[in-house]
Each structure stands twice: as structure tokens, then as C-alpha cells.
Amino acid sequence: MTIEFTLNNETKKIDVPASARLLDVLRDKFALKSPKDACGEGECGACMVLVNGRAMNSCLIAAGSVSGKSVLTLEGFKLTQRYKMIEAGLLEAGAVQCGYCTPGFVISIESLLNHNPRPSDKEIREALSGNLCRCTGYNMIIQGVRIAIEKGDGLW
């Protein structure tokens, strides 16, 4: 199936099976390695991407369903001011250890702040409940989000 979509703000056209996982298309056809192939069933959040501004697990997305939509991976998002603020927040809070889960967390954080610029701790926890981290625990990550919100005053 020929799929035309926007990937990291550029129009792309590619011929792949409609049922291929978007995750595999991103990693194998576009060499975008920030989405990680971990659980493969929407549990861990390591493959998170933004589709039309909303966080979704790319392992659960059939390539054919992104026709006409806009997909943003960390490779595209990292060029923004918002990314730099989230990065600074996570670094300051010591929220990154091995880093495997971090791209997915960053995408979920952006999706949250985009829809809700002033979330409560409960709302942060809920928005990040689809991302698993086995190194740092979650308190530092939530602290990182708090710092990003404070420092990035007005960015979201």
C-alpha cells in the first residue's frame, strides 16, 4: 500500500504493507531509532510517537492508518524549544539513567503539556502511566516534568 504522510514535518511517500507496524517502518525504512522495539504490545511506551499531536504506541499502529496524518518522533521534536526545556528538566531532576525509555517519556510529556499546560501531579502520573522505566523510578521523572513546566513558562 502506498502511504503518504507527514514525518517530522516533511511529506513522505512509501510503499509498505498496510499491516506493517509503524514502529518497524520508522526504524527500518527511515532509520529513526528513537522509538524502541521493546514489549511489542503497547505496555511499555518505549516506541511512543506523536500522531496528529497525540502520544501513541507505534508498535500498535498499522502503517496504513497513518495515511494523511502527521507523525513526529523524537528526531523531529528535538529541534524545538519545548524539547530543550523537557531535556533540561529531566537532566536537572536526574531522571535519566540508561536512557532506553527516555524518548518515549519525552513524547508522552510533550503530548500531556500540549493538551494540558498546567497538569497536577496526578495528571502527570496518569499521562505517563503508559511508559515504564526500570532504572530511576518515577518520582524523578515527575520532578523533571515539574521543572520543565516552571522553566518553560509560556512555552505550552
Place this chain on the structure above:
Amino acid sequence: MVEAFRPGNTAEALRILSEHTCIVMAGGTDLMVHRGQSRGFTFPLLFIDHLEELKKTYRKNDAIHIGAAVPFSDMERHADIPDILKMIIRRIASLPTRNMATLGGNICNASPAADTLPYLYAVNASVVIRDRESTKTIPVREFITGVKKTQLKNNELLTEIIIPDKEFGINVYRKIGQRKGMSLSKAAFLGMADKPHDVIRDIHIALASVAPTIVFSTEIEKQMINKNSKEIDAMKNRILDQYAALIRPIDDARSTAKYRKQVSLFMIKHFLEKL
């Protein structure tokens, strides 16, 4: 074989379904996990996630209509969705999954553990089923016929879910899982009742994950109508015995039949005692 269809509108989707056997994909969150295990699909995919006609949520004639392509996360935010349904939805998987998954998909997938089915049974929700020539409305209680089985035919499409616009005074929802977030249920319980002046005028009890389909009985419910707390207490064991006969759980990776049965009866008992 044509590999996939991405129709421009619902009419085109129905025409395709009249000519081809397809797997209809809305959010795809269950289908894609299944694909991961079996590598590919047996039939061509028919995508409906993008169809604007199926993305509407609206109120009409004392009922709420939800399109088959509305993701759960939109329902969570919609003013017309009853609070108890929002609460049930917020316990489904995680937000990214709810950004894709749909109520229509939850119904058509017809899992015994489907999180929304106890609610849809309790309020007697219906589904709108269309083929190329006709449109019909079927109660969800009849639409689901078994484990992963529904009345839906190959040429038909579920286009809408209709929920009666009725809220209850007493609402108890319990989902028993391994943890609070991201879990599939070992057992789930929904109890809803109206009990003005200590007399039960309306009551519904539904359980998921503890039988091939949702445990639900209007027969048992009828026995509790027009009863007060004292009378309910006196008939409690008789009610529990009747539910015990309907609860037929299995042992699987998530839990055991023994635990499921015990916890289910305990949740019903607790609800009856709190009425």
C-alpha cells in the same frame, strides 16, 4: 488479494464490505497485538479510523450516540459522556492506548474481559449495524454471542453505539487487576442502582472476566425491585447463590477460576450490603 482498503466515506466502506471479506480496523490496539503474535492478517484490512462520519459524539432523543471511530480519550473529555463511563474508561490500559482504542472496537472484539461491556449491558446500550442496504439497531446484550463472537456479519459495519441518557444514584465499579495502571482484569464488577427513600426502583449488576460473556441477569435483578435494605439483607444469600450459578471463570495467565469466583461473589455481596 487486495492488501488493505482505506475508504473515503462510510458508504464506500459498506460497498467494499459487500464485495470483500475484511478485517475492520478502528484503533487497532487489539488487532495489532494479535498480528504481532501471528505475523500478518488472514483477510485484507479495512481502515475506518479516519472516517469523519464515525467520529461524532452527540445527544439525540434522550440518548448519547458515539461513533465507531471515536477514541476513548475523546470520550473521557466529552461533556455528554456519563461520569461512571468516564471512570471505567480511565482504568483501560494507558492514555496512549486510549488515544487509539475505540468503544466500537471493544464491543466487536467481544473479549470476556472487555472493560466497557459491564456498563453497556447494565444500561442496555445498543449498537447501530449497517450494511449496504439497511440499518438496524441491536442491544449489546444480544449482539455479543460468545467469547470473541458477535452477530456481526462480513458485509456489516458497526457505525455507532447508543447509550440511554440515564444516570443512577448509586454507582460502584471495581476492577481487580495486577496493578492500578495498564492492567487487564482478573475480574470486574459494576453495580448501579436507584434507591429513593430506601426502596430500590432500579438495579443492575454486571461482571466481566468471570464467564464466557458478561455475567448479567434481569431475572435476578427483578427480584430486588421495590425492596428496602432490610429485605435485601434477608434475601442476600439467595441472590448470591443465583449469581454463583452464572459465574463460570477459567484459570489463565492472569488469575485462577477459584479466586475469580470468590472475589466476584464478594464484590456482589459488598454492593448488596452497601445498598
